[in-house]
Amino acid sequence: xxxxxxxxxxxxxxxxxxxxxxxxxxxxxxxxxxxxxxxxxxxxxxxxxxxxxxxxxxxxxxxxxxxxxxxxxxxxxxxxxxxxxxxxxxxxxxxxxxxxxxxxxxxxxxxxxxxxxxxxxxxxxxxxxxxxxxxxxxxxxxxxxxxxxxxxxxxxxxxxxxxxxxxxxxxxxxxxxxxxxxxxxxxxxxxxxxxxxxxxxxxxxxxxxxxxxxxxxxxxxxxxxxx
Amino acid sequence: xxxxxxxxxxxxxxxxxxxxxxxxxxxxxxxxxxxxxxxxxxxxxxxxxxxxxxxxxxxxxxxxxxxxxxxxxxxxxxxxxxxxxxxxxxxxxxxxxxxxxxxxxxxxxxxxxx
Numbered sequence: 001x002x003x004x005x006x007x008x009x010x011x012x013x014x015x016x017x018x019x020x021x022x023x024x025x026x027x028x029x030x031x032x033x034x035x036x037x038x039x040x041x042x043x044x045x046x047x048x049x050x051x052x053x054x055x056x057x058x059x060x061x062x063x064x065x066x067x068x069x070x071x072x073x074x075x076x077x078x079x080x081x082x083x084x085x086x087x088x089x090x091x092x093x094x095x096x097x098x099x100x101x102x103x104x105x106x107x108x109x110x111x112x113x114x115x116x117x118x119x120x121x122x123x124x125x126x127x128x129x130x131x132x133x134x135x136x137x138x139x140x141x142x143x144x145x146x147x148x149x150x151x152x153x154x155x156x157x158x159x160x161x162x163x164x165x166x167x168x169x170x171x172x173x174x175x176x177x178x179x180x181x182x183x184x185x186x187x188x189x190x191x192x193x194x195x196x197x198x199x200x201x202x203x204x205x206x207x208x209x210x211x212x213x214x215x216x217x218x219x220x221x222x223x224x225x226x227x
Numbered sequence: 228x229x230x231x232x233x234x235x236x237x238x239x240x241x242x243x244x245x246x247x248x249x250x251x252x253x254x255x256x257x258x259x260x261x262x263x264x265x266x267x268x269x270x271x272x273x274x275x276x277x278x279x280x281x282x283x284x285x286x287x288x289x290x291x292x293x294x295x296x297x298x299x300x301x302x303x304x305x306x307x308x309x310x311x312x313x314x315x316x317x318x319x320x321x322x323x324x325x326x327x328x329x330x331x332x333x334x335x336x337x338x339x340x341x
Contacts, residue, residue: 064261065258065260065261065262065269066255066258067254067255067260067261067269067270067272067273068254068255068273068276070261070266070269070270071270071273071274074270099256099257099258100257100258102258115261118261118265118266119266121266122266122270
């Protein structure tokens with residue numbers, strides 16, 4: 001009887017240890033794509049954006065569990081990012097909770113920023129920086145800044161894909177206006193100002209901008225988050 | 228193949244297509260795809276979303292065939308002895324399938340945010 005109990009306790013302890021080991025390894029995998037938690041003023045993004053003046057900068061705003069956004073990331077990777085290691089191209093991806101009721105109650109997204117790692121794995125490029133904005137305030141900030149409207153109705157900024165030229169500087173509280181903003185939003189369907197996302201056209205515009213830059217004019221100056 | 232098998236198969240096919248349409252239609256407005264299918268599955272689902280209208284058309288076509296089978300005029304034999312089976316249970320099945328497909332189509336076509 002005592003031996004059986006000892007065996008059961010040993011098995012239980014081994015199982016618990018194995019569980020802990022598995023948890024540790026999955027946490028390591030998740031942290032292999034680090035991200036910065038973005039405050040409501042987007043100050044970390046603004047600093048990195050301005051540090052890379054002189055390079056072409058891309059800004060993607062997505063929900064990391066939105067299939068359409070993930071397809072957009074996959075398309076961007078296929079048509080643009082996986083085929084270049086050009087340090088004159090910097091990409092910022094802001095992840096924010098939107099789907100379901102997360103936009104009105106972001107605290108309901110219990111997985112938090114854990115979904116960022118899965119989405120981030122779709123982009124194979126060293127010059128990509130990921131941000132997680134748990135409050136979703138960045139979507140409102142960007143929407144106001146770029147005038148994301150359908151007629152007079154303000155449209156929350158997510159699933160939007162922006163290109164900034166080398167001269168763009170983020171001064172003040174609001175992000176600057178981009179050279180191009182594409183989207184996959186039903187609320188902006190038919191908008192002449194904001195075309196629907198076509199990753200091939202987007203990539204072509206980026207390549208055109210890069211071709212106008214002197215070679216090696218900037219180097220990657222991204223501030224990597226602390227591990 | 229018996230009439231019952233044909234009707235149930237056709238109505239089931241319509242239901243399957245309706246469920247597919249609901250899945251691809253609701254994929255981008257509800258937060259279920261990544262937890263259930265993973266990132267790769269969610270991307271695939273989003274890539275298949277263009278099939279939504281075809282799936283709905285297919286479901287409608289299958290339902291039309293099923294309705295035709297259960298409401299078609301009875302076969303008249305030369306000697307007048309052919310026994311027509313009772314089609315009422317099959318009609319119920321087709322009507323229930325049609326209502327379910329309509330509900331699934333509503334889910335699939337509900338305006339999503341993206």
